[in-house]
Amino acid sequence: MEYAVETFDLTKIFENKEKGVKRYIKAVDHVNIKVKTGEFFGLLGPNGAGKTTLIKILCTIILPTEGNAKVNGYDIIKEPHKVRSSFGWFHGETGGRSLYWRLNAEDNLRFYAYLQNVPKDIAEKRIDALLEFFDLTEDRKKLVKDYSTGMKVKVMLARSLLHNPPILFMDEPTIGLDTISAVETRRLLRALNTELGKTIIFTSHNMFEVEQLCERVAIMRDGKIIVDASPSALRDMLRDIHAVEVEIREANNLQEVIKSLGDLQIVKQIVEVKNDPYNVVIRLQVDNEYDAIPLIASKLRAMNAKVLAVRRSEPTLEDIFVKLTRRETV
Ligand SMILES: Nc1ncnc2c1ncn2[C@@H]1O[C@H](COP(=O)(O)OP(=O)(O)OP(=O)(O)O)[C@@H](O)[C@H]1O
Ligand SMILES: [Mg+2]
Numbered sequence: 495m496e497y498a499v500e501t502f503d504l505t506k507i508f509e510n511k512e513k514g515v516k517r518y519i520k521a522v523d524h525v526n527i528k529v530k531t532g533e534f535f536g537l538l539g540p541n542g543a544g545k546t547t548l549i550k551i552l553c554t555i556i557l558p559t560e561g562n563a564k565v566n567g568y569d570i571i572k573e574p575h576k577v578r579s580s581f582g583w584f585h586g587e588t589g590g591r592s593l594y595w596r597l598n599a600e601d602n603l604r605f606y607a608y609l610q611n612v613p614k615d616i617a618e619k620r621i622d623a624l625l626e627f628f629d630l631t632e633d634r635k636k637l638v639k640d641y642s643t644g645m646k647v648k649v650m651l652a653r654s655l656l657h658n659p660p661i662l663f664m665d666e667p668t669i670g671l672d673t674i675s676a677v678e679t680r681r682l683l684r685a686l687n688t689e690l691g692k693t694i695i696f697t698s699h700n701m702f703e704v705e706q707l708c709e710r711v712a713i714m715r716d717g718k719i720i721v722d723a724s725p726s727a728l729r730d731m732l733r734d735i736h737a738v739e740v741e742i743r744e745a746n747n748l749q750e751v752i753k754s755l756g757d758l759q760i761v762k763q764i765v766e767v768k769n770d771p772y773n774v775v776i777r778l779q780v781d782n783e784y785d786a787i788p789l790i791a792s793k794l795r796a797m798n799a800k801v802l803a804v805r806r807s808e809p810t811l812e813d814i815f816v817k818l819t820r821r822e823t824v
Contacts, residue, residue, distance in 0.1 A: 644675030
């Protein structure tokens with residue numbers, strides 16, 4: 495099969511009632527993606543972009559309002575049972591909560607294998623292999639409550655593989671992990687893709703993580719896919735973003751300060767203004783940091799702003815969005 499996942503104008507509108515007033519949220523808005531069998535596909539987007547909603551529809555947890563999708567060639571609306579046996583799902587945000595902490599790792603896996611109707615003899619062999627793959631063999635009899643967060647993540651990853659699905663939906667698997675566990679989780683995900691041939695649909699906020707792991711990256715915002723590119727194209731996009739952050743104490747003339755920074759020739763665009771309780775952080779895209787930093791600093795000084803910092807900053811998702819929108823309006 496050429497495609498593991500295909501969506502056709504997939505749309506989800508939530509209806510919320512706030513103080514008796516109905517509000518509609520287009521969480522997923524006419525999404526058309528095609529994920530090739532065996533591909534490591536990244537879905538990148540800020541909070542509320544619609545990533546989890548899209549994954550939940552593909553997992554047949556919620557129904558779309560409009561449009562349709564195929565997972566492993568099966569129709570998510572007409573063949574939900576076949577779809578369900580085709581994928582493993584992992585949701586990082588639930589942390590270790592979806593495991594039984596008073597059971598050890600192997601009993602957790604046995605229980606879930608039973609729920610998924612995996613025959614006992616096959617389950618035992620698979621559990622052994624999975625514990626080995628995730629390097630948990632030595633700790634298999636230890637209670638999950640005594641596991642580190644990284645180890646719990648491994649058990650949950652193993653759980654999503656018990657029925658040997660060809661497709662894995664990994665919704666922010668590295669969220670809340672320390673750097674070392676995140677690196678280890680990424681290594682394992684890569685191995686699941688290259689050694690076991692799983693198709694992986696991976697979501698994250700972290701551009702660098704997605705760029706490192708994925709063969710293709712879609713960027714989602716406000717329910718829409720706004721970019722579908724290779725990591726090298728994404729890297730090129732990042733390469734020519736030069737960003738500077740200005741931090742000042744809350745100023746009375748803030749609007750004036752923002753406007754005069756925006757008027758500087760070296761400043762391409764004001765990306766974001768974040769108001770903390772005491773400080774204001776203004777994010778700017780500039781032609782180059784070296785010339786921009788002293789010019790910005792002297793401008794701020796001339797305006798009597800209380801400057802705490804003017805510094806170079808790594809590109810963020812917000813920078814990409816601003817860059818893309820700018821391109822559209824040129
Ligand atoms: N069950 C629901 N009922 C109403 N609104 C919802 C529901 N689930 C999600 N939403 C809304 O849909 C939008 C998309 O949410 P979603 O959780 O899919 O985003 P996300 O990209 O996964 O964000 P995050 O990065 O924070 O996980 C948000 O505005 C959210 O508030
Ligand atoms: Mg989410």
